[in-house]
Amino acid sequence: MALLPVTAVSLPVTIVYTALLAWGFWVGVHQIYQGFRKPQELLNPLFRNRIAIWIFTAHIIVVSLVLFINGPLALHFKSRLWYWGGAIAILTSSLPVAAYFNRNSQSFGNLIGRWVRLRNLLEVSLHVAVAAAAINWFHYYVLLWWIVAYRYLDVGPRRLFQTLYNTPEKRERRPWAPTLNWGVIATLYVLAFLAVDNRKVIYAVPPAASRPLHVPQSFEIAIVVGVNIAIALAFWVMVRIYTGAGPAASETAPHLTGSTERS
Numbered sequence: 001m002a003l004l005p006v007t008a009v010s011l012p013v014t015i016v017y018t019a020l021l022a023w024g025f026w027v028g029v030h031q032i033y034q035g036f037r038k039p040q041e042l043l044n045p046l047f048r049n050r051i052a053i054w055i056f057t058a059h060i061i062v063v064s065l066v067l068f069i070n071g072p073l074a075l076h077f078k079s080r081l082w083y084w085g086g087a088i089a090i091l092t093s094s095l096p097v098a099a100y101f102n103r104n105s106q107s108f109g110n111l112i113g114r115w116v117r118l119r120n121l122l123e124v125s126l127h128v129a130v131a132a133a134a135i136n137w138f139h140y141y142v143l144l145w146w147i148v149a150y151r152y153l154d155v156g157p158r159r160l161f162q163t164l165y166n167t168p169e170k171r172e173r174r175p176w177a178p179t180l181n182w183g184v185i186a187t188l189y190v191l192a193f194l195a196v197d198n199r200k201v202i203y204a205v206p207p208a209a210s211r212p213l214h215v216p217q218s219f220e221i222a223i224v225v226g227v228n229i230a231i232a233l234a235f236w237v238m239v240r241i242y243t244g245a246g247p248a249a250s251e252t253a254p255h256l257t258g259s260t261e262r263s
Contacts (some may be wrong), residue, residue, distance in 0.1 A: 002205055002208075003202050003203055003205060004199050004200075004201070004202045004203075004204070004205055005202075006202060009200055010199075010200045010201070010202050011202070013195050013200040013201060014200070014201050014202045014203070017153070017192070017195060017201050017204075020152070020153045020154075020156060020157070020188070021149060021152050021153060023152075023155065023156030023157075024151070024152030024153055024154070024155035024156050025064065025152050026156075027155045027156055027159055028060045028152070028155065029060070031043075031044075031047065031056070032053065032056065032057050032060065034047075035047045035048065035052075035053030035056065035057075036050075036053060039053075043107055043159070043162075043166075044101060044103050044107060046100070046101045046103065047101065049242065051238055051241050051242040052100070052101060052242060054238060055096050055097065055100075055101075055235065055238050055239070055242065056097060056101065058093060058234065058235065058238070059093040059094065059096075059097050062089050062090060062092075062093040062231065063090055063093065063094075063148070063151055063152075065086075066086035066087075066089060066090055066148065067144070067148050067149060067151075067152070070082055070083075070085070070086040071083065071086055071144040071148060072144070074086065074140075075137065075140060075141055075144060075205075075206070075207050076205075076207060076211075077207075077211070077214045078137055078207050078211055078212070078213045078214050079214035079216065080135070080213075080214075081214070081216040081220060081221060081224055082214075082216075082220075082224065083140055083144075084131065085224035085225075085227070085228060087127060087143075088228050089227070089228055089231050090148065091124075092228065092231050092232050092235060093231060093235060095235075096235055096238070096239045098120070100239070100242065100243075102116075104116045107162065108158060108162055108178065108181060109165070109178030109181070109182070110178075111178055111179060111182045112158070112178065112181060112182050112185070115182055115185075115186065119189070123147045126143065126147065127143060127147075130143060135213070137206060137207045138206050140207075141196070141204070141205075141206040141207070142193070142196055142197060144204075145196045145201060145204040146192055146193050146196045146197075149192070149196075150188075150189060150192055153188060153192055154185040154188050154189065157181075157184050157185060157188060158181060158184075158185050161177065161180060161181035161184055162181060164177040164180070164181070165177035165178060165181075
């Protein structure tokens with residue numbers, strides 16, 4: 001794949017962008033390590049549960065594969081099938097994490113908690129808008145390298161600035177720290193968009209205008225559908241194990257017991 005021009009602006013932007021990506025990825029990997037080996041050190045105590053950390057691990061694997069492999073290939077070959085297959089996989093793997101393990105407000109403050117919810121709403125809306133509009137591969141490029149990549153871009157700074165107020169004593173001494181943290185990650189959000197929109201990340205390359213749209217074969221459709229079904233089933237099973245039998249179990253148990261006794 002071709003690279004964008006190396007300039008006095010694009011080189012430092014690419015270095016910072018890559019460092020933030022690597023930092024966020026490392027935080028995710030380290031959290032997985034803590035969940036399995038040192039659960040007492042976790043910032044989010046919900047991941048001390050073994051099934052919960054497995055769900056998070058699977059989520060990180062899906063996001064990483066889509067961001068670093070599937071997404072760039074889908075852009076390069078202009079394959080809507082592969083791009084949206086990856087987007088659906090990320091959505092499927094994100095829903096359980098957001099529904100059961102979201103503690104941004106508790107860990108980082110209410111301001112960042114509200115910011116994350118609004119950001120998620122914006123990002124889903126942008127994906128829907130791009131999917132519904134006429135094909136513009138530059139929009140797909142922005143979605144991948146801004147919105148999908150931002151799942152890693154802000155993680156390191158957000159964790160770093162959280163150490164300024166990660167105890168009640170520190171929070172009392174520094175009531176401004178949560179606002180500072182939000183200011184940093186919100187600024188990164190805007191700067192990441194500007195860097196991608198202006199094509200300043202050397203290896204984040206929009207697809208060539210001359211390349212024709214990829215026409216998927218039947219086996220490709222079967223692979224994408226099959227992989228997404230497998231991902232959905234895997235997460236459904238893990239969530240089912242995590243949540244247990246649920247309130248309906250108390251309703252069905254007497255009937256099952258009665259039928260067993262009659263038999």
